[in-house]
Amino acid sequence: MKLYRFALLAVLAFIVVLPNANAQSRKERKILYNSQYNYEIEPIGVGQDGTKVFKVWGYGKKVEDAVMNAKEHAVAACIFKGIPGGNGSAPTPPIISEVNAEVKHADYFEKFFEVGGKYLQFIAVTTDGEPAGQDRLKIKKGYKVAIYVQVMYDSLRKQLEADGIARRLDSGF
Numbered sequence: 001m002k003l004y005r006f007a008l009l010a011v012l013a014f015i016v017v018l019p020n021a022n023a024q025s026r027k028e029r030k031i032l033y034n035s036q037y038n039y040e041i042e043p044i045g046v047g048q049d050g051t052k053v054f055k056v057w058g059y060g061k062k063v064e065d066a067v068m069n070a071k072e073h074a075v076a077a078c079i080f081k082g083i084p085g086g087n088g089s090a091p092t093p094p095i096i097s098e099v100n101a102e103v104k105h106a107d108y109f110e111k112f113f114e115v116g117g118k119y120l121q122f123i124a125v126t127t128d129g130e131p132a133g134q135d136r137l138k139i140k141k142g143y144k145v146a147i148y149v150q151v152m153y154d155s156l157r158k159q160l161e162a163d164g165i166a167r168r169l170d171s172g173f
Helices: 002-021 026-033 063-081 106-112 118-122 153-162
Strands: 041-045 052-060 123-126 136-139 142-151
Touching: 041 063, 052 063, 063 118, 063 123, 063 142, 063 153, 106 118, 118 123, 118 153
Parallel strands: none
Antiparallel strands: 041 052, 052 142, 123 142, 136 142
């Protein structure tokens, strides 16, 4: 009888503990969600030499905040994730392929991506008007908007190389 009770208690403890073993805290999920790798990007076509043209989504409590978030995502995608190919354009690798570069150079990127920061210099053309229709969605905590953006990719790469953040392409292996 004691063995039966012990086995039942062990099974109940296992059932209670197992689902929580891999559960993430709310804070961990928020960090994962806010990762710079969570960009929604859709290639539009081929831009002028040295630029990349694509559609990018951003989030914000107001439409204006979401548009600024989308611009930030556009530049960050070029730096950390790369641009997928499609609609006549070839895939583009990220400017920085170093693992955890955003953590290693956190001070630089905090200043680079601050409100009104240096990242805005590398956005040539956008649809700055308020998006409408399918490009503007009302969600639970604000808006999700899409803008069409042209990022000056080569200039961005040169700036990051000059600042010592990205490796030069001619530096070899």
